[in-house]
Amino acid sequence: MPYREDIPEKIYHDEVVCFLADRYHTTPRKVLHRFFEQVGRTAGMERKAFRLEENELAILRDMTERNPL
Incomplete structure (x- = not known):
């Protein structure tokens, strides 16, 4: 997506x-x-940019699944 x-x-x-x-x-x-x-819904990762941790990704994933963006 x-x-x-x-x-x-x-x-x-x-x-x-x-x-x-x-x-x-x-x-x-x-x-x-x-x-x-990070979840592959868009391209363009910057090398120096921060990376969300797995637990943070899970929280945001859950939030977006309950409230589709």
């Missing part, structure tokens, strides 16, 4: 997404973009 740019604005304000953004010193948009890159 391709990455979609029409992600609901409320997801960027989700507590989990904001926590991860703070943890990685980045924005919620970049957290979600990294998530989609």
